[in-house]
Each structure stands twice: as C-alpha cells, then as structure tokens.
Amino acid sequence: MSEQDGHPNKYNELRSTYKYYIDSYNALYQLKTENEEDLNSIYKMIKKEMIDSKKYTPTSIIKDISNIIPYNNRYTKSYLSLVKLISDDYNIQEVKDIKRFSKNLQSHTKNTIHTAIMYNDIEKFIILTESDGFDKNQKYKSKLYPDSDEGYSLLELCCYHGAVDCFKLLRTKFNSKITQTCLKFSFLGRNKEIMSECLKYQKPNKDCMEYAIISHNIDYVTFLMNEHKIKINLNYCGKHKNLESFLVCFDQTNDVDKCFIYSAYFGIASLCEYFLSLGADIDEKDKEGDTALNYSAIYNFKELAELLISHGANINEKDDDGHTPLFLSAYFKSPEIAELLISHGAKIHKKDDEGQTPLHASALSNNQETAELLISHGANVNEKDENRYTPLHLAAYHKSIETAELLVSHGAKIDKKDDEGQTPLHAAALGSNKETAKLLISHGANINIRDKGGRTALHGAACFNSKEIAELLISHGANVNEKDDEEQTALHTAALKNSPETAELLISHGANVNEKDDDGYTPLHLAAYYKSPETAELLVSHGAKIDKKDDSGQTPLHAAALGNNKEIVEILLSHGSNVNIRDKGGITALHIAARYDYKEIAELLISHGANVNEKDEDGNTILHYTASKNSKETAKLLISHGADVNEKNDDENSTLYFAAKFNRKELAEILISHGADINSKNDEGQTPLECAEICDSDETAKLLISYGAEK
Secondary structure, eight states, X not given: OOOBTTBTTHHHHHHHHTHHHHHHHHHHHTOOOOOHHHHHHHHHHHIIIXXXXXXXXXXXXXXXXXXXXXXXXXXXXXXXHHHHHHHHHHTOOOOTTHHHHHHHGGGGTSOSHHHHHHTTOHXXXXXXXXXXXXXXXXXXXXXXXXXXXXXEEHHHHHHHHTOHHHHHHHHHHHOXXXXXXXXXXXXXXXXXXXXXXXXXXXXXXHHHHHXXXXXXXXXXXXXXXXXXXXXXXXXXXXXXXXXXXXXHHHHHHOOHHHHHHHHGGGTOHHHHHHHHHTTOOTTOOOTTSOOHHHHHHHTTOHHHHHHHHHTTOOTTOOOTTOOOHHHHHHHTTOHHHHHHHHHTTOOTTOOOTTSOOHHHHHHHHTOHHHHHHHHHTTOOTTOOOTTOOOHHHHHHHTTOHHHHHHHXXXXXXXXXXXXXXXXXXXXXXXXXXXXXXXXXHHTTOOTTOOOTTSOOHHHHHHHTTOHHHHHHHHHTTOOTTOOOTTSOOHHHHHHHTTOHHXXXXXXXXXXXXXXXXXXXXXXXXXXXXXXXXXXXXXXXHTTOOTTOOOTXXXXXXXXXXXXXXXXXXXXXXXTTOOTTOXXXXXXXXXXXXXXXXXXHHHHHHXXXXXXXXXXXXXXXXXXXXXXXXXXXXXXXXXXXXXXXXXXXXXXXXXXXXXXXXXXXXXXXXXXXXXXXXXXXXXXXXXOHHHHHHHTTOHHHHHHHHHXXXXX
C-alpha cells in the first residue's frame, strides 16, 4: 500500500479500527460452509459486532444477506439458516425477497446439469453431456443468480461456481466460448485456473471490478487496479459492503469529498466524522445528486444522520429527482430518520420533480408509520402530484392497504380524480388490489364513476383479468353493461385483453356477448383481432354471433385474419363461420390474408372452402391483393389452388400490372412463370411495362423486357 502525504498509514489505521465490520461482511460474502457449528460461529460474530452493538438492525443484516445470495447461491440454504437465527432471536417478521430464495431452493437438489456444475461433479456432468438431447449451447435462468434476460451458458456457470473440471471438459470437448461474463464470474468462483484461462481471451473491465469487489477478496481488487488500471468504484464498495476495498481506494486517491459521500453507505458515524475532520464538504453530492444525509435516510442510519445534522447538513437538499432526505426516509421505510429530520425543520410539503410529497412516498412503499408521522405534522392527505394522483391513488394501486386505511381515516377524499379522471377505486382495480377496493367501497366509493374515457373500475378489473375485484364491484352494484366513450363494455375490455375468467364472470351476471361498440365491434371481434383464444372460445360457447358484422361489414373471421390469429380462425371456422363472407368493400378474409402474406391463415381458409378467385367490389381478386405488400408466398399458394393469374379487375388491370406498379419483381417473376400475359392491356390501353416505366419500377421493367414485353 502507498502512503499519502498528510495521512501516513491511514489504510492500516482505519482497517484496524473497522476490523469488526470488515470481518463480519467478509464472513458473509465469502461464506463456504453448510456446517451448523460454523454457521453458529458466524452468527455469533455478527450478533455481537453488528447487531447487539446497535451498529446495525437485524432487519438490515437480513436485507444484506438477501443481496448476497445471488452472488454465492450454492450456499443459499446456509444463508437462510442465518436469517432464521436472526429472525428467531430478534422476533423479525418475514423480510421482503427472502421468500423467493426459499421457493427456488429446490433447484439445488434436482439431478440436473446445473447442480453437477454447482458441486463440480465431473462424473455426473459427463453422463449428462453424453445423454440424448444434450444442448451444449443451452442457457440457464434462475432467480438465484444475478439478473439476466438471456440466462447463463454452462461455461459461465462453471466460472460462477469455480467448477474447474466441468470448465475444462466444456472447453476441450465442446470448445465452449469464454465470454466477458465468464471472466467477471471467475472472480466469484475464485478458481485461479479458470480466472487465468478467462484472462487469455477477455480483457477485464469495470464489471469485473464490481465482481471483484463482491468477492470481498482484496487481492482481486488490487490486481485489477494495479495490473489493468481499473479504478475502484466507491459506489460498488458501498453497495456490496466492501469497506476494505473502499479504504484501499481512499489510500490511493486521497479524495476526501468523494470518499465522504460513499462512506455513508456503511452507516458508520465515526468513519464519516473522520472525513469531515479532513475537511469534507458535508453537502457534497454523488452523480445522482445524493448527499451523505440522503444515504443515511435510505438505509435508516440514525446515528449517522444525527452526526450529519449536528455538523450542519442541509436537511432539505434535493437529489437529481428532487427527492429530499425526508422523501427518501418515507419511501425507504426509515421512520426514525423521518422523525429526526422533522424535528430539525425538514419541510413536510416539499415536492419532488413529479410533484410528489413525502406522504406520496409513504403511500408508494406502504410506510404506514412514517405516513402517520407526516400527517401528525400537517401533511395534506389530498395533495396532488403532477398527474393529480393523491397519496390514496398511489396506496390503492401499489397494494399499500395499511397506509390507505390511515389516509382514509384522516380525511382522504375517496372519489378524488387524477388527470385521467380516475379515482382511487380505479387505481385499486388496475392494481388488482382487492383489499383496498373493499376499503374504498366500505367508505362510500362510487362504484360506477367514469374516468375521462368513460371507463369504470369494472373496465379496469377486466383489463387485468382481476376476477376477484370484478366480483366485488358487481356485488356492490357495478353495471356490467356500462359503456365507455367508445361504447365498449367491460366485456369488450376482457376480450381484447384476453381475460377469460373475468369475461365468464361478466357473462354470468348478464353482460351482453353481442354488444357493439362505436365501430360496431362485438367482444368477439376484439378477441379475434387481439389474439384472445380462451376468451373467444368462451364467447362463442355463450352465444356470440359468429358472423356478426361491424360497421365496415367485417365479421370476427375478418378480424382474426387481420390479426394473423390462426388459432381463432380455426375456432371460428369450426363453429360455422362463413369463409367467403364479404365486407362492405367485397373483401373476404382471404383477401386480407393475401394482402399481408399470412400464408398459414390463407392455407387454413382455402382448406375450408375459401374461393381463391373471389373479387372485391372493384373486381380485385385475392391474387391482386398479393401485389400491395409483395406477398410472394401467399401468391404461390393461391396459384397452386387455381387462382387465375390473368384475371382482371374492373379497370382491366391484371395482377402483373400491380406487380409492375409497385415494383414487385419477384412476384412478377412468379406470375410470368405461371402464364401471366406480359402484354395484357388495361382499359386505358396500358401494359405492365408501360406502368413500370411510369412508376419508375426499374427492376420490374427490366424483368418484363427480358421476357419480351412490349410497350
């Protein structure tokens, strides 16, 4: 370690001072045991050094453990044992996120290739790689691993778990590719052979530094810093409780202000005080505009907050989103900090950039305790944000039932409308929050009140298939046939959102299955277009008219074809839909399939008797329609089923004429190869070649000339 002028040996001194913290979190992040005695030993250290010393709350330690598990998931069971010890000793109720790890724990016991990698079981791994159906390129996704949209390859999992034998087999037998993820995961797996191999193919980056910090192995951190000139990220140090790496960074940079801000992550008042003694700016901000006081509010570090306030920290300072420390304490459930801030003059009504107050924040996170505190100090329960949401709107949508009860008991207006004209009852329905809906109804919420689009809460329940909410609303008098401004009922909404359970409930209470909206669409039209097969089947079984026409004369079969919904086309045809029925423009479902090159739909329609030479009111055949969108595959299909390539429309234009007009060279070639007359004239005496030249369809013109076309 280097020594900076003015602060000799500061790293060693600070490390010695905070050894208890470093050792405690190293034990958690580097946990490699399932032995009960070892786990009890770790727990006793954390209990003594962190919890009983009042430095950290039991809940905060449990939250930290939940953040660690995705980076060391082989020992999930051990982490959950530690959580149980803490919960039992301190009577802690279930902490959010811990349950999801318990649910996914069973994946550790299954006889899969992933568990073989986890335990570096090379014998089992070989057997599984030689089994039928083995896919060397398979990806694995689990909530026990860091978030990933695509999942992780087998080689990446080997790096994560340090499974060196499985790693070698994948490299030698399958030539599995070493990715950047392999390299960063190798810092978690802590296998030197794997890490060395990964470094041959990938260059370390900032992500690698984060994973080195997560590993709590100081040698990895200093290796990246010294050998690859990657800076230690203080934000990562704080986020992953790596105080040792933080101190190394301070020793190297001597950046007092920056280190002061991020020192707040650790919640150690004396550490922050140390930086203040070196002249740190108490209101210094990070890249997001957060101050040290903000972090004390986020993590509920009361002792630290008291220190900062005593040194003159601005208690109303805003971050880049306009959040004050009080807002953050309300959102992150730090009631002690909120009380402290208020006692020192924090502004109760201060709004963020979206116009939300700390009371809105409490409603968002169901922080009843802080909400009660804010109200007792004069917070306006009916204050609106920029979208005109009151705290009750937010509580209703976000399932914050306890906070909703509190707000109502303090005079929150039940039917207050937001910018869209929606009340808290609408919000409860849209958020599928039955308990809050019950609460609002019990306090007189208007069941059938309409928003600016004329939608009721029942429309909202139908939108998200919230059957229980719908049932509750109906039982309190909701009108199942109430229409919005587009003349759509809740059943229309259920149809377009494929909410079959709610649709069935609505029908059982008298919803009209053949009701039309202002475009003449029935629920079946919408189900057909928006790919709602379950709801479509339900509607048909309850008497929906198969060939009911909308205002343009189209039936649900037209809608299903337009939506490219093969499954619903099959349903409709199986229930007797007229395959050749025409709309007001003479268009059939096959015309639509041809226009958009929906070959599978076209095949299905033809197999049920669709006329391949049917004309619209302008005399255009199905084949004519293939030209507009260059539907080559459907054109071939139509011709193979007898479509006349030389049939003309009312203006005597052939399909080849349209192919020339729209420069559809490949389609033109198909038509010509099947006998299309290249010199056919329309009623103005114009040939396809003349049309191509007028329309600058150069490629098609050249093709026509090559086949001997005349002007």
